[in-house]
Amino acid sequence: MVTFLMAVSIPHLEIMIPLVGVTSGTLCALVYPPIFEMITFWNDWKVKSF
Helix, strand or coil, rough: CCCHHHHHHHCCHHHHHHHHHHHHHHHHHHHHHHHHHHHHHHHHHHHHEE
C-alpha cells in the first residue's frame, strides 16, 4: 500500500529511484562502516586515550 501511494504521489518516480539508490549506496559504502567501527571499538579507544 505504501509503495502504491508513493507511486501515485510522486509523478516522476523514475527520476527519484536513482537518487534513492545512489544515496543508500553511499551510506552503505562510506558512512556505515566507520559508524560500526566506532561502536565496536569505542571501549578500546577510550582505554588507550588515558
